[in-house]
Amino acid sequence: MSVLDKVNFPQDLKTLSLAELQTLADEIRRLLIYKIDATGGHFGPNLGFIEPTIALHYVFNSPTDQVVFDVSHQCYTHKILTGRKAYFTNPAKYHEISGYTNPQESEHDWFVVGHTSTDPSLAVGLAMARDLKKEHRNVIAVIGDGSLSGGEAFEGLDNAAALHTNLIIVVNDNEMSIAPNHGGLYGNLALLRRTQGKGEPNFFKALGFDYVYVDDGNNLPSLIRAFEQVKDTPRPTVVHLHTLKGKGCAQAEQNKEAFHWILPGTLEGKNPPATQDSYDSITVDYFLKKHREDPSFIVLNPATPGAVALTPQIRAQLGEGFADVGIAEEHAVACASGLARAGAKPVLAVLSSFIQRAYDQLSQDLALNNNPAVVLVYGGSISGADATHLGCFDMALLGNIPNLVYLAPTSQEEYLAMLNWAVRQTEHAVAIRVPVGPLAAAGRPVATDYSPLNRFETVVSGREVALLGLGNFYHLAEQVHELLEQQLGIRATLINPRYISGVDRECLDRLTEQHRLVVTLEDGIVEGGFGQKVASCCAKNGLKVLNFGAQKEFTDRVPTEELYRRFHLTPQQIVQDIQNALK
């Protein structure tokens, strides 16, 4: 019988010997390597945080003591030790739980999280509530070094340090963000590692924290000693652990960036790099070309270069033409605005789910100033992602900011034309929703100048029904167009709106003449989005409108096909709804 067999909940750890705890760590490590390679998931961060998690649950008493995991890239061992072992040992159950903490799974999880840099603040809330209610418990926030660059983390730490109470911040310093860290703070962490935590200045002490350093953050006795030392402390305290990302898997230890998160089968090399062209690859080609042409062209990315095909090789080729600003989306947007103000040519490459961390900066620092920076929004689409990483909100968010031009290309030619226009022009802040899916050909000439704003492209002039297929959903509109002709004998009008952030009022007003119904299709939530702008414009004329898109909800790992069915987004469902509306 393995040690792991005997452990289901934190209390099962309490009676284990140090040797058994070490065996447990080894068993969990083998299990995680096998399981994550089978399902995909966060690999390096979890392998590096096995011993600290065992030590936390050995020393503290969850759920009386509250442990909050930042972003929860590192929570798998915690899940195994808190009643969810079967989901890691039984392949039939692999996909039944989330890759992140989730209170619906366990009383040991305090928040659904998936964006970084939040847990100092969340933990401050828990600690303040404890004190208001005069309860007694330790509140522990686990946060990675990479997450410390995010502004929310700083705001939380700054407030945490001013509390006169128990709050333990465990800094999991594996010397990496998703990609290498960037920012002055990381020089300080390096100094602290170099000096066994004794060096000055000390960032954490400067904020007012008590401070404990653990040099081998994967060594159980050291960890247990450190946690026992700070348990029940009446002071805000940082425990700085130096851990090894990917520990126990040579490939992951050596290539920390590639093994931060892996696809299934990565360890056996079943995932060779894509060789086919994609929207990501043609974007990178464009970046390289512009970089050669214009020394003031620069690509910014907030700590997710791999997710936008900016591999270490491409970054090296871009040289000064690339800057990873760390997990710092607010800074990324404001910095892009500053670059554009001074005449440089910044392009910010950012995921849909993360651009929402910088709404105020998009509005105030960028759009209000009309600085001609370009924002490329990747992964904007209805998807089966975790609730924390949905890409369906960006259009309702960016599309309602004054001055900001938000474009939705429908083909590779149109995308590159829009990108090139956006980079060359000097009048507007421009965001472009990078298409999702395989490269599509335009099959017709595309415009090169998008400065006459909010002009729709009418691709087919028909009657009865007008189909507006925005961005990714233009091809869905084409399919519906074909079905309408086949099944109902309707030759509909087909429109490529091109602009997310405004409607073509003239075009929409003209539709009243020969149309009974306007149909909008968008790859995002309907509420606050493009289609509702169209509805507002058409409804003043009494023209019927159907808006198709996602409902306003946090879907969680629901397969895309199921979401499409649920939201009435299959071509046949749309045709049926159109038929009903025309009755």
Add this chain to the structure above:
Amino acid sequence: MSVLDKVNFPQDLKTLSLAELQTLADEIRRLLIYKIDATGGHFGPNLGFIEPTIALHYVFNSPTDQVVFDVSHQCYTHKILTGRKAYFTNPAKYHEISGYTNPQESEHDWFVVGHTSTDPSLAVGLAMARDLKKEHRNVIAVIGDGSLSGGEAFEGLDNAAALHTNLIIVVNDNEMSIAPNHGGLYGNLALLRRTQGKGEPNFFKALGFDYVYVDDGNNLPSLIRAFEQVKDTPRPTVVHLHTLKGKGCAQAEQNKEAFHWILPGTLEGKNPPATQDSYDSITVDYFLKKHREDPSFIVLNPATPGAVALTPQIRAQLGEGFADVGIAEEHAVACASGLARAGAKPVLAVLSSFIQRAYDQLSQDLALNNNPAVVLVYGGSISGADATHLGCFDMALLGNIPNLVYLAPTSQEEYLAMLNWAVRQTEHAVAIRVPVGPLAAAGRPVATDYSPLNRFETVVSGREVALLGLGNFYHLAEQVHELLEQQLGIRATLINPRYISGVDRECLDRLTEQHRLVVTLEDGIVEGGFGQKVASCCAKNGLKVLNFGAQKEFTDRVPTEELYRRFHLTPQQIVQDIQNALK
């Protein structure tokens, strides 16, 4: 002839003697006290930053050297020294310029700013552009100590410190935010002041900055020496100035919070505190009552307590039931979520213009987790404010976040009922748009339970036209209702929608029966807002809809009456538009 008479642009300073520079400072101080008291404006911050501004423009060469002011609460002297003196000396011109920096006013202004904590990032962008373009200039970011608590400032500083280039951060440490500072960082600033900048740890050095301290930050020779020392530095450098907020005005030096920003006539005591009840005052009364009843009730505010009637006296009464988290809206929302998760009763009081700094936290940290925190949004209204402080965007922002219930009360009774429900219930994150304007009486019973979500209240059942008056604009709908009867003989349906974040589909579907037109009125932008949700719902039935509200634009100090006319929001314009739509 005064020294000020001779000075119009920075170059005019270069030939002045130190004595003349000092005289100039005294003259500007007298001018500012007189002018700000006449017009209202940021008082304390500007009085404390006269000598540093003179020294900056004496040592550096603007606009070749670029000086960026964070939030620009302290830019009046800069304006006087860069071609805009007449706007401070000539009462006829007082209102012709903005209270903030604005590139349209002067080539010495780099950005329109009005939200805090942005300029380290903006300046990093300027510095990076300079280096990419191989130009030579100093880039200087002026930032107050209060602004340093904002996450965007940290992200910017963290990136700035990692640059291997010239970037000078001037920290204007007047020992105050708008109200007193909160956060661990301020302990470190106090240590640095106490030790003449020599103490350890040093927050700025921990990030990697070179560091210079000036103890008397209002002493011209010290300032000039410090700036000359760092001019053309090849390193990111912090110049930490200890200045006196309100310097030269005894009242302002003694009562820094009250004199941060003043109304006209404040120095002569023409502005006694309001004694009439208001939405602010009944909110405070509610806070005090709840605090007495429930020790877990707590009010959070991010550094603008005065703007929401949380005076020092009220804060003292609330004691542990109040926390100013500093300029840290992201933390405020996440902390509220943590408090609610742990069973406390947090209410976050925040201005409309600033809640947009925490979109991701509202979505991920709060709404996704369904933690029952309450957010009170103040000042949400179409107004004649500066472009940086508009209150018209919050409904399009909060109204499209899943799970978040956003309520729009129309009277004091309804507001208190909603607030009480929001605090007591445990199912939803709830935001309430605090009504703007004088207290209104409901004149009818109001609901006490708002948990059946998205149910509109039909106040008058009529026909032909249905008027939906949301929140502040319910009373406008009442006026229109009356005019419709008087002028067109139409007894319209009058609806109080109550919910911003969703529509009552049943109610709207029923309207098709006896109505030809649905009219929505909302005190915010139409795009992405409530009315477009109604349009989307009604347009599927082919029902005509007119959406009234603000256009999507950054209006800048346009009088509210003019905005109403421009947006067709006067009762008579609305009636006219309705009449046209019914033709």
